Amino acid sequence: MEEQLHELYKQYTEDATQEEKNILLTILQGLNKRKSNKQGSYIGGLLNMEKTLNKEICEITIPISPMLNNSLDIVHGGITATLIDSAMGTLANHVLPEEYGAVTTQLNIHYLSVGKGDYLTCKARIDHKGTKTMVMSADVYRCDGKKVAQASGSFFIIGKKV
Amino acid sequence: MEEQLHELYKQYTEDATQEEKNILLTILQGLNKRKSNKQGSYIGGLLNMEKTLNKEICEITIPISPMLNNSLDIVHGGITATLIDSAMGTLANHVLPEEYGAVTTQLNIHYLSVGKGDYLTCKARIDHKGTKTMVMSADVYRCDGKKVAQASGSFFIIGKKV
Amino acid sequence: MEEQLHELYKQYTEDATQEEKNILLTILQGLNKRKSNKQGSYIGGLLNMEKTLNKEICEITIPISPMLNNSLDIVHGGITATLIDSAMGTLANHVLPEEYGAVTTQLNIHYLSVGKGDYLTCKARIDHKGTKTMVMSADVYRCDGKKVAQASGSFFIIGKKV
Amino acid sequence: MEEQLHELYKQYTEDATQEEKNILLTILQGLNKRKSNKQGSYIGGLLNMEKTLNKEICEITIPISPMLNNSLDIVHGGITATLIDSAMGTLANHVLPEEYGAVTTQLNIHYLSVGKGDYLTCKARIDHKGTKTMVMSADVYRCDGKKVAQASGSFFIIGKKV
Numbered sequence: 108m109e110e111q112l113h114e115l116y117k118q119y120t121e122d123a124t125q126e127e128k129n130i131l132l133t134i135l136q137g138l139n140k141r142k143s144n145k146q147g148s149y150i151g152g153l154l155n156m157e158k159t160l161n162k163e164i165c166e167i168t169i170p171i172s173p174m175l176n177n178s179l180d181i182v183h184g185g186i187t188a189t190l191i192d193s194a195m196g197t198l199a200n201h202v203l204p205e206e207y208g209a210v211t212t213q214l215n216i217h218y219l220s221v222g223k224g225d226y227l228t229c230k231a232r233i234d235h236k237g238t239k240t241m242v243m244s245a246d247v248y249r250c251d252g253k254k255v256a257q258a259s260g261s262f263f264i265i266g267k268k269v
Numbered sequence: 270m271e272e273q274l275h276e277l278y279k280q281y282t283e284d285a286t287q288e289e290k291n292i293l294l295t296i297l298q299g300l301n302k303r304k305s306n307k308q309g310s311y312i313g314g315l316l317n318m319e320k321t322l323n324k325e326i327c328e329i330t331i332p333i334s335p336m337l338n339n340s341l342d343i344v345h346g347g348i349t350a351t352l353i354d355s356a357m358g359t360l361a362n363h364v365l366p367e368e369y370g371a372v373t374t375q376l377n378i379h380y381l382s383v384g385k386g387d388y389l390t391c392k393a394r395i396d397h398k399g400t401k402t403m404v405m406s407a408d409v410y411r412c413d414g415k416k417v418a419q420a421s422g423s424f425f426i427i428g429k430k431v
Numbered sequence: 432m433e434e435q436l437h438e439l440y441k442q443y444t445e446d447a448t449q450e451e452k453n454i455l456l457t458i459l460q461g462l463n464k465r466k467s468n469k470q471g472s473y474i475g476g477l478l479n480m481e482k483t484l485n486k487e488i489c490e491i492t493i494p495i496s497p498m499l500n501n502s503l504d505i506v507h508g509g510i511t512a513t514l515i516d517s518a519m520g521t522l523a524n525h526v527l528p529e530e531y532g533a534v535t536t537q538l539n540i541h542y543l544s545v546g547k548g549d550y551l552t553c554k555a556r557i558d559h560k561g562t563k564t565m566v567m568s569a570d571v572y573r574c575d576g577k578k579v580a581q582a583s584g585s586f587f588i589i590g591k592k593v
Numbered sequence: 594m595e596e597q598l599h600e601l602y603k604q605y606t607e608d609a610t611q612e613e614k615n616i617l618l619t620i621l622q623g624l625n626k627r628k629s630n631k632q633g634s635y636i637g638g639l640l641n642m643e644k645t646l647n648k649e650i651c652e653i654t655i656p657i658s659p660m661l662n663n664s665l666d667i668v669h670g671g672i673t674a675t676l677i678d679s680a681m682g683t684l685a686n687h688v689l690p691e692e693y694g695a696v697t698t699q700l701n702i703h704y705l706s707v708g709k710g711d712y713l714t715c716k717a718r719i720d721h722k723g724t725k726t727m728v729m730s731a732d733v734y735r736c737d738g739k740k741v742a743q744a745s746g747s748f749f750i751i752g753k754k755v
Contacts, residue, residue: 112293118301135280150337150348185354186312214346217374218373425725460601474660503696507636534704
């Protein structure tokens with residue numbers, strides 16, 4: 108496998124553009140962070156998520172690179188959704204006792220402006236905390252302060268298997 | 270930069286687990302496909318999207334790997350959302366005349382079952398095609414046939430800058 | 432109270448237009464149906480709902496009158512929502528064992544065309560039936576066949592107090 | 594027609610319960626308000642809506658009566674939706690120049706608690722105002738302060754026919 112890996116690495120880097128090299132750099136940095144447990148998931152690593160978390164708010168920031176864009180060269184709506192679901196889910200799980208977890212059952216996103224610039228920041232908060240369900244909200248902003256998206260989500264509270 | 274890239278590559282691969290190597294392999298395969306224009310976007314490459322497209326349906330399949338999972342070891346809701354938004358957006362843009370494009374304005378997803386197994390398949394269709402807006406639906410299935418998610422989305426039709 | 436009622440009735444009918452009389456007629460017909468238990472709720476009576484119900488589909492038709500219109504003289508979005516929630520809820524409760532009930536937790540509606548004409552028909556169906564939640568879909572049509580709205584909703588299954 | 598109306602009125606009031614009489618009283622009061630243009634629509638009259646409106650917020654309060662309940666004896670989700678759509682729509686139209694109107698294209702509602710008590714109050718606000726679309730939010734509260742529902746909606750801005 109090492110050989111196959113190295114072959115693919117050579118194939119990609121040999122005549123890569125600067126942008127293509129930058130993207131592999133970002134990916135490898137993210138993978139290394141995941142490997143050394145500085146990121147809780149590969150997605151967190153690949154998107155270079157930086158989180159701030161307390162009992163009321165979860166804020167996640169990711170740098171924007173061409174890797175995140177759709178074919179119209181703006182941030183893919185699915186990346187914005189990933190950011191939103193990560194921030195909401197992290198907060199929902201953070202406020203629950205250890206033996207419980209929260210899973211997304213419904214996600215509603217309004218896309219308001221084009222995602223571009225240096226980074227995106229998502230702020231999630233809790234709107235409603237019941238015994239079986241939670242409802243969360245989130246806003247996503249560009250570095251110029253413009254709101255890119257706003258969202259609400261329903262979460263179901265489940266007992267974790269130990 | 271070549272040196273920095275190689276350093277990061279060595280750091281990751283040296284004592285990587287089989288899973289970690291597999292993930293880098295998947296990523297490099299995807300990046301190479303993007304580089305040779307076999308994929309229209311980095312996201313399409315990294316997720317190894319395979320598309321079938323006609324005027325009525327867009328179907329996209331992606332293999333599931335630990336790279337797509339959240340910290341609960343099931344497919345991240347944002348990945349499912351990315352799959353949905355890609356399929357809907359591809360179809361919306363496919364049925365429009367070349368000088369027009371469609372951008373997502375609202376996305377609503379119901380998550381029904383845990384995303385796991387070998388792959389996920391998303392089927393998007395057009396529910397409503399107006400002169401200024403479109404409404405699309407999509408269902409996401411696991412390889413065992415179980416429905417993972419169902420979604421609806423609103424798209425705004427814009428004139429493309431030439 | 433009889434006197435107060437009669438006073439209000441006289442005040443309204445004395446110099447009422449034909450439209451105003453028609454609306455009171457519709458309302459009184461609906462209230463009488465409710466009173467004689469031909470309708471399960473006042474809302475069902477006031478909207479003159481006609482239901483067809485089996486284990487797979489609930490179809491509800493209501494006549495359109497100026498009573499249902501907003502200030503733009505088209506059917507109020509809330510009336511369409513009432514029709515949708517009634518059809519989904521009726522079906523959800525119909526397929527559950529007697530000791531359980533279903534309550535709406537989330538409702539998502541895409542409004543596609545103006546509500547007008549002689550009547551509106553809503554068809555609701557079950558998309559997903561879990562042990563704790565259900566997801567339903569519904570489409571609303573005008574008498575000319577045009578789709579007015581499409582919707583999805585989440586329901587939570589609760590034990591009924593006896 | 595007067596005769597038919599009177600016949601229906603007699604039929605309903607003759608052996609009506611106190612609740613049934615109260616409901617007709619509420620309806621006739623609302624119809625009279627509509628007739629004398631103190632309410633802009635029949636729905637506003639029938640629900641006895643009281644509005645407070647400025648450029649930032651629209652607040653609508655309605656008294657709760659058995660007329661608004663579903664077969665589980667709690668406020669019908671469609672009534673809550675009607676309240677939400679009215680408040681959002683009133684505000685959206687209020688901030689637009691006279692020659693423009695706003696129509697709901699998408700409505701998303703999370704139902705959080707049972708609607709009961711003396712009245713419901715809905716507060717709508719503007720989240721995003723573009724040139725072609727607007728996004729609004731709304732919260733609905735019971736008289737005991739508990740939040741019954743929260744919602745977001747998309748509106749399309751149209752030129753009014755003169």
